[in-house]
Amino acid sequence: MRSRGLVALALWLGACGADPADLPSLGTLERDRIELVTEANEPIASIPVREGESVVAGQLLLAQDDALLAAQRARFAAVRDQLGARLAELERGPRAERIREARARLVGAEGTLRNASSEWERARALERQAFESAATRDRTRSRLDEALARRDEARAALEALESGNTSEELEQARAGLAGAEAQLAEIEVRIARLEVRAPCAARVDALPFELGERPPSGAVVVILLAAGPPYARVYVPEPVRARIGSGSRARVQVAGLEAELDGRVRRLANEAAFTPYYALSQYDRGRLSYLAEVEIGGDATAALPTGVPVEVRFVLDSDASSRTEGPPR
DSSP, X not given: OHHHHHHHHHHHHHHHTSOGGGSOXXXXXXOOEEEEEOSSOOOEEEOOXXXXXXXXXXXXXXXXXOHHHHHHHHHHHHHHHHHHHHHHHHHHOOOHHHHHHHHHHHHXXXXXXXXXXXXXXXXXXXXXXXXXXXHXXXXXXXXXXXXXXXXXHHHHHHHHHHHOOOHHHHHHHHHHHHHHHHHHXXXXXXHHTXXXXXXXXXXXXXXXXXXXXXXXXXXXXXXXXXSSOOEEEEEEXXXXXXXXXXXXXXXXXXXXXXXXXXXXXXXXXXXXXXXXXXXXXXXXXGGOEEEEEEEEOSGGGGGOOTTOEXXXXXXXXXXXXXXXXXXXX
């Protein structure tokens, strides 16, 4: 009995003095998680996919109701057409009929001015002969001034039509049309974003909202898991952290598989995963863990499910050539 106790004690002491690199880092198989959000607070009109379904890049995953934005698009399109017609009218210049009309108005104003001028001369002559009162003379003078003003107005209108539109008027019309087209393009983009599409080949992991619900702006409406081989997400103990880096080789044991798989570190966190370093003593520092992501080689790994437990042992070669970039072949 005593000999058994000594053997157990020896094994325990040996384990305590073992190199931490010889102990496996534990974790799970994971795939890149893609969260797709909505920008509009509109009801969900359709969800053509189901959870667990595989999708390809560009495939429609969810669509929101576009009735409100469609009405805004129609309104902005009408404004765009109106401003476009106005610009075309300015570029074409005044119609010949309007110019003839302005000339006729000027002729009529000049005739009225001649009559008013004759009446004024007659009123002045009668006043000198004491046959007309001062009040009658003043009324005649007012009619003359009014006729003169109407003649000048008609002449200015004709000159404006004959000289055409100014460059400033054309630039203002072009700017108004460009602004309307920009507003219409913005509405088109907002309508397009009512449709949530897959950015890459993936599998639908979760659909947080149901058909007819109105998700708030910025809410996650579709969660995808990227297609392809998974990676092992494990926690590396602090004594091993300084001996590995991006590109370090590893051996991955997946639960349920007999053979180990080749792996290579693709990412290694620089900060501890748990307690901050400044809150620990020298004794506690050895309990720190750092998150690592290990790519797994082999075509058959694409079929491995997400969430399966794994054990990873890092190959700590002194040769720097063991650290090469890219996933193992």
